[in-house]
Amino acid sequence: MAYPHxxxxxxxxxxxxxxxxxxxxxLVSTDQMHRLLAPHHTRSDKIRLQLHTLREAGLADHxxxxxxxxxxxxxxxxxxxxxxxxxxxxxxxxxxxxxPEAAAGPLQExxxxxxxxxxxxxxxADRLGHECxxxxxxxxxxxxxxxxxxxxxxLALIPDAVLNYVHTxxxxxxxxxxxxxxxxxxxTMTIARLAHKLHAYARYHQHTPQAPGPRATRxxxxxxxxxxxxxxxxxxxxRVLLVFTGAEPARLQRRIxxxxxxxxxxxxxxxxxxxxxxxxxxxxxxxxxFAPIFTPILGPHHPVDAWLRTEAAGTAA
Numbered sequence: 396m397a398y399p400h401x402x403x404x405x406x407x408x409x410x411x412x413x414x415x416x417x418x419x420x421x422l423v424s425t426d427q428m429h430r431l432l433a434p435h436h437t438r439s440d441k442i443r444l445q446l447h448t449l450r451e452a453g454l455a456d457h458x459x460x461x462x463x464x465x466x467x468x469x470x471x472x473x474x475x476x477x478x479x480x481x482x483x484x485x486x487x488x489x490x491x492x493x494x495p496e497a498a499a500g501p502l503q504e505x506x507x508x509x510x511x512x513x514x515x516x517x518x519x520a521d522r523l524g525h526e527c528x529x530x531x532x533x534x535x536x537x538x539x540x541x542x543x544x545x546x547x548x549x550l551a552l553i554p555d556a557v558l559n560y561v562h563t564x565x566x567x568x569x570x571x572x573x574x575x576x577x578x579x580x581x582x583t584m585t586i587a588r589l590a591h592k593l594h595a596y597a598r599y600h601q602h603t604p605q606a607p608g609p610r611a612t613r614x615x616x617x618x619x620x621x622x623x624x625x626x627x628x629x630x631x632x633x634r635v636l637l638v639f640t641g642a643e644p645a646r647l648q649r650r651i652x653x654x655x656x657x658x659x660x661x662x663x664x665x666x667x668x669x670x671x672x673x674x675x676x677x678x679x680x681x682x683x684x685f686a687p688i689f690t691p692i693l694g695p696h697h698p699v700d701a702w703l704r705t706e707a708a709g710t711a712a
Contacts, residue, residue: 406452409433410445416529417455417472418480420513421493422506425468430514431529434521446470454479458498469507471498486530504641509534509555509579512638512676516560519683525563532558532577540595540602540624552599555579557633560701562685573701574633581641586650589637590657593692596635597667599625632669634703636689640676647675651690658692665693670703 406414412432417423423431425446429439436442446468449455454476457468471493472480481488513532520527538552556577563570576596580589603621625632637654639647651673658664658671672689682688684701691697694705 406449406454407445409441410449412529413442413445413449413470414454414472414476414480415486417470418477418486418489419530420506420510420534421491422469422471422498422503423510424507425470427507427510427514428470431517434518449476456495458495460499460503469498469503487533505555505579505581506534508581508638508640508676509577512577512579512679513556513558515676515679516558516684518680519685520560523563523683523685524565526561527559531560532556538599538624538628540599542598550595550598552595560684572630574629574631575701576633576635578635578637580637580639580650582639582646582650583641586653586657589654590661593635593637593654593658593671594661594663596669596671597661597663600632600667600669601663634701635669635671635692636684636701637671637673637692638676638679639673644675644677655690655692655696670705672699672701672703 409432413428416428416431425439425443428446429436429442433439433442446455446457450457453473455470455472457470459466459468474492477492480486513529516527516532517529519525534556535553536557538554540550540552542548542550554576556575556579558575558577560573560575561570562573578589578592600623602624604624605621637651639650642650654673671692673692674688674690678686678688687698687700689699689701689703691699691703691705697705699705
């Protein structure tokens with residue numbers, strides 16, 4: 396995505412695209428940038444050169460970390476770089492600003508794992524002839540809602556990412572836009588808290604904003620023209636994908652099983668028509684989202700793909 400006016404300080408098209416990715420996703424490794432922006436190049440020299448050019452121009456910066464005994468660089472935009480992206484007006488403005496302290500802080504691994512999840516979707520979309528690009532997911536978008544059990548509180552559902560994916564059926568020649576709420580679990584959150592987040596997805600599904608005005612007016616609005624809040628943002632309620640990582644496979648499978656148990660004990664979840672499925676990041680990277688790698692959180696235990704079709708859900712989109 397090129398800038399509609401001269402690029403900042405003469406940065407070329409690849410550098411411009413790198414800036415938009417860093418602005419959208421906040422913290423990205425060199426390897427992830429390579430897979431997102433130049434996946435068909437066997438070497439990452441070109442993207443490395445672009446990133447270092449951005450750093451020399453004061454538009455980006457990096458911090459190092461050790462993974463598997465090797466040093467990797469993690470990149471983010473400086474305030475100057477963020478201002479340059481915002482001046483182009485190609486992306487929704489984001490108030491968040493990364494800093495060296497935040498880049499090296501406790502949220503580093505969670506942010507990178509969320510980007511890695513997006514990378515898996517982008518990689519498999521390319522392999523399968525579908526559409527999903529580096530800017531097709533947005534991290535931490537707030538979805539306001541109310542909970543009758545907590546009157547007077549303004550709550551917000553904040554998925555780790557909202558991801559858009561165009562699935563193409565090459566046999567039927569049909570294209571379907573799928574939207575996913577993505578939750579990333581690194582085995583650091585209690586299962587009870589994760590179940591509470593699932594409960595929030597059901598609450599958001601039910602949330603219907605009340606119109607301002609007298610009580611009688613609000614009641615009439617609810618009974619006649621009230622529309623759930625999510626319908627103002629999505630044509631179909633997004634599927635909820637929980638991606639587990641950060642522990643050995645057996646432990647992750649136990650966490651998924653425990654989450655299923657808690658979800659089945661939640662009356663709101665069992666009576667609200669949302670689709671939720673869990674997998675591991677390793678399975679997602681190895682097999683892709685349209686292999687049967689997701690365990691449904693509700694309903695039969697049989698693995699399904701990202702459509703999350705089960706016997707109870709049927710075959711509707």
